[in-house]
Amino acid sequence: MSRPGLRALIAGAGLSGSLLAVYLARRGYDVEVFEGRADPRAVAGGDDRSINLGMSARGIRALRRVELWDALAPRLVPMRGRMIHRPDGTLVFQAYGSRPDEILHSIRRNELNAFLVDRAEKHAGVRFHFGRRCVSLDRDTAALTVADVLTGERRTHRGDFVVGADGAFSTVRRRMHHGLPVDFQQTFIDWGYKELTIPPHADGSARTPIEALHLWPSDNGLVVGHPNIDNSITCTLLLPLAAERGTPSFATLPDSAAATAYARATFPDLPGLIPDFAAQYDAHPVAHLVTVRTGAWHHRDRVVLVGDACHAVTPFYGQGMNSAFEDCLVLDECLSRHPDDRAAAFALFQALRRPHTDVLADLSMRNFVELRDRVRSPLHLARARADLLLNRMFPRLWRPLYAMVSHSTVPYGDALRRARRQDAVLAVTATAALTGAAWATAGFARRRSFRGNR
Amino acid sequence: MSRPGLRALIAGAGLSGSLLAVYLARRGYDVEVFEGRADPRAVAGGDDRSINLGMSARGIRALRRVELWDALAPRLVPMRGRMIHRPDGTLVFQAYGSRPDEILHSIRRNELNAFLVDRAEKHAGVRFHFGRRCVSLDRDTAALTVADVLTGERRTHRGDFVVGADGAFSTVRRRMHHGLPVDFQQTFIDWGYKELTIPPHADGSARTPIEALHLWPSDNGLVVGHPNIDNSITCTLLLPLAAERGTPSFATLPDSAAATAYARATFPDLPGLIPDFAAQYDAHPVAHLVTVRTGAWHHRDRVVLVGDACHAVTPFYGQGMNSAFEDCLVLDECLSRHPDDRAAAFALFQALRRPHTDVLADLSMRNFVELRDRVRSPLHLARARADLLLNRMFPRLWRPLYAMVSHSTVPYGDALRRARRQDAVLAVTATAALTGAAWATAGFARRRSFRGNR
Structure with a gap:
């Protein structure tokens, strides 16, 4: 309780926002969290386009630091390596590492989010406001304006500082940078993705080995599958967005008729694992993948960004959430090192983190190419x-x-x-x-x- | 008059917006141009931070095409080469080229802008609305919302299409891309600039040779001077923004006391050419320089970007305005090639132009380094x-x-x-x-x- 009475406003109750609420509450801060979407505890499966999460060492360390890991661990499925589904239908297993702790842990984004919100809310100083979308920010006074997504009614809240944990297309970032000479880059890859779920058998048993990250590589598309605690596997079909040189793409596979034929030819065992492949293909949207690099992560002692808001990466190293959690831990350490100078703490946070998240962005793109082309070589x-x-x-x-x-x-x-x-x-x-x-x-x-x- | 009755809304009455109004009027379109600033014909000197313009072959060709060059030419000052002001006070002249037409032509941005607005307005179908800032856009219906900068009153105008000629921080671009997976990059250089004017003598004669681009190179700053028709020279002092390793910068030269000593040591003849150097230094703001690259230059047949809105470059090749004028010419040719398919014309425009404006952005940055470090070698x-x-x-x-x-x-x-x-x-x-x-x-x-x- 080093700075009792300080009031933090967090825009975004996603993974980084809700974990940071825990960190800040443990510092004795009052924390108000505003989120345009509904409470994840009230939503069954999320929005059908969230790539599942592979929790690894960095995420685990950040959760351990605030004593959340032990409660979360039983909800995760260990992934001990990659299970490659070869075009001839055979499976090849590659262990992730040589040590017993060199494994990843799979969880649905929405489940993890609900867990974090639940734990954050147990702190007396933390309040969540769902259905409240951040629409504006006065960066000099840390005044955050939020709108009720149903009524449109706006209210301005004042804090000692604002945290932008509002994702790759952050409103806080945009308002914080408005009119300032700040470098910014957003780059989309020319592939998109669609979520498809392998359900468990009727008796609850798994259709394919559960404790692995599943990969269906090919030159014409890629499927990645993350296991869930209920023995289902959430798959992500990755394909070029546009038609080019006659190769398959979401443009050439607009509906399930074409897509089923393509999947049978390219990932022979996949359609058999998803009984309602056609219905899922037609129902689920195609989503995009973006890399974001941002020149300024903070404004004086008033605004700071964390997670995707300052460094969105493509998911191909499985590090988006892990690096966002690491942000929370590092930002907390910076606040400890500069207890009386928040601007210095925020500046140190950016100086410590940005060189590494820039590298992560590059590595994630490199891994995309590797996953796409080389895993099976x-x-x-x-x-x-x-x-x-x-x-x-x-x-x-x-x-x-x-x-x-x-x-x-x-x-x-x-x-x-x-x-x-x-x-x-x-x-x-x-x-x-x-x-x-x-x-x-x-x-x-x-x-x-x-x-x-x- | 190939498409009479078509209505174009142009956001921005700067250089590209006002020239494009001429082009579109000559096609028989009705054109409404909205601009947040005041009419350039009513403003004396501009806003004290506009780098002067060097009109070269591309700009001249675009003006010739719409029969504006002959009327404009007498208002320009020919620059036959670079006049290097060496630290020892001597002058060295480098001709631009070996042919008589290999010269540049200098004019104040505001004067050129006023000329173009004046000429555009002579077309029956063209109307300018100054003090009307573009605040929103419906990209699918080409509905542009503008606000009166004095009263704040908003009005929505409908056209067949909207042109975003509203500069490097284009509102049209932002609204057009909103929520779409579009690549975008803005990169500032870590140098800024300040405008300083060498006035003519009291009798109207020039203090230094007029028919040249003046350069004061050094390792610690750079001054570029463009001649004006009244025998003054508009200079741009370029310096690093932040203090680093003890070198001069706008941070270490916050006011004219420090700046005068610096200028005397670095550009010995300059303070003598500007009698009110101190007053100008203190009065003029430090401005920034940005490069912008944009993934999508148009939205269907409804919105298209020109000039800085799609490809802002640093001024070190003197091609910002020239390339914006070339945009007008090329876009007009694309509309001619696809008279009945504006979406195809816009797509062709981007396909033809973007590879070249990307190269221009790189060349402009390369020239910055060359001007800064190597001109005097x-x-x-x-x-x-x-x-x-x-x-x-x-x-x-x-x-x-x-x-x-x-x-x-x-x-x-x-x-x-x-x-x-x-x-x-x-x-x-x-x-x-x-x-x-x-x-x-x-x-x-x-x-x-x-x-x-x-």
Whole structure:
């Protein structure tokens, strides 16, 4: 209770907004959270276009810090690796890592959101206001104007500061930057996605192994499936949006007739796993994927952004929610380091986080290409196995990039630098081996490690 | 009068909006133009932060096409080259090109704007509404809502289509893209600028040679000066915005006391040319420079963007206005090619223009670095002279990039490709000369020209 009496207004009761409410409440702040959508506890399945979440080390650490992990853990499904559905119908399993804790945990976005809102609301100082959409902001006075989504009635609330946790198309961000010289970039990928669910059997049992992330790779589309606690699997069909050179796309597959034929040819076992494939395909919308980079994450001591509002990434590294949770933890640490200077805390938050979330944006795009094209290639599998082998032999010296991003809390940028050093060592070693010049290895390796330590 | 009765609403009566009004009026359209600012004919000097304009071949062609050039030409000051003010106080003149028509023409933004509004208004179908700010747009019905800047009163106008000519921070663009998956990027440079004017002597004569673009280069700031028809010179002082490593910046020069000392040390002859340097420095604001890239330039047949609204560039190639004028000409040609399908005309406009304006954005940033750091270097001067010499020797085969951008109407992207081929030939020739391997020249040159023609 270092700063009792301070009042925070949070725009957005999604994942980052509701977790941050817990963090701020534990600092003794009064917290009001405004959200245009309905209370997630009152909504059954969400909006049919939320890619499921893979909780990994960063998200778990942020939940542990505020003592939420133990209560949440039983609601998650462990994913121990990738289950590749090959075009010939066979399954291939790739473990995520060599350690028992190198697994991901799957949960529906809406379920996690409901859990967080519920826990946040148990704090005396936290109040949620659903159906209240943020429409404007006075960035200098931390005055947030919200509109009742039913009546349109507007009310302006005043706080000591405002948190923009209102997602990739953040209103707080737009109002905070209005008229200021702030860099901004939003980039959509030219693929979209559609949600399809593999239901459990009538007796409740699973139609396909549950404890894995399911992947149906192909050159003409990609399906990713996350398991749910009820033995269903939420699948995401990814396809190019526009028709080009005769390849399948959402444009060439406008309805389930065309889509069913395409799915049978491309992912042979999938239609059989989804009895109502056609009905789901026709009912669910096509959603888009965006990367957002933002120049200014805060305005003085009055406004700060977290999560997608300052760094939306594509979901292909499974780190969107994990990095948003990490934001909450880091922002809280910054507030601890500058208890009497919130502007300095916000500036430190951006300085500590942005280099790493920029790297995450790049890695997420890289992984999109890898998932789309290379997961099924023998070379990629060999490389992944080599990484695992090296990791088992030299567990402290060698960690694959994927493991550092997903199973550690090493900052993203540091993880990338370390992986590049490892790649260089591999390349030099392989070159030396191929040329038979074993003496070169030692020399190069020494030089490389010297560089790495600068 | 191919489509009589069509009604265009133009948001913005700046340079592109007022010229486009002329183009559309000549097609027989009714045109209503809405502009939040006052009528430029009623404003003396503009807003003290408009970098002067260097009219070059592209702008001239677009004005000629609608028979405006001859009336405008006498109001412009020819700039025959760059006049470099060296730190030791001496002047060095670099001609722009080897041909008599390779010159630029300087005019104040406000004067050009007033001229265009005046000419546009002579067309029966054109009406300007000043003090009317565009606040909203229904992109599907081409309904534009404008507010009276004094009373706040709003009115919605309906047209067949809306043109967003409302600048880098276009409201039309924002409303047109709202909720759509459209890429967007705005990037500010970390330098700002301040306008300073060298007045003529009391007898009306010029204080420094008039028929040139004036440059005061340095490692710690840059001044660019454009001549005016009244023998004054509008200067733009460019400096880093933030203090860094002890170098001068607008942050370290907050007022005229510090700025005068800095200017005396860095641009020794400048303070003497501006008797009221201190007063001007304190009175004029610091402005920012932005590059904007936009994914979608039109919405069906209802909305289209021109000029800064779709491709704002930094002013360092002097092509912002020229490329905006070229937009008007190209859009008009597209409307001619698709007289009965405006959506196709708009799509063609974007397809034809965007690759080239993207290149212009890159070139403008490259030129910023060159102007800042390299103009005074002997190597750069030697390179510029070599380009001019080659151009004189092989006028049809060899044209420097600068000449193609500024003195021709070759599309920007094509100009860059041709310059790269020329650079490659230079590099190969120089290498051959240096190695004495004259036989290599012919072989490489053949190969290069083959590649170039693919």
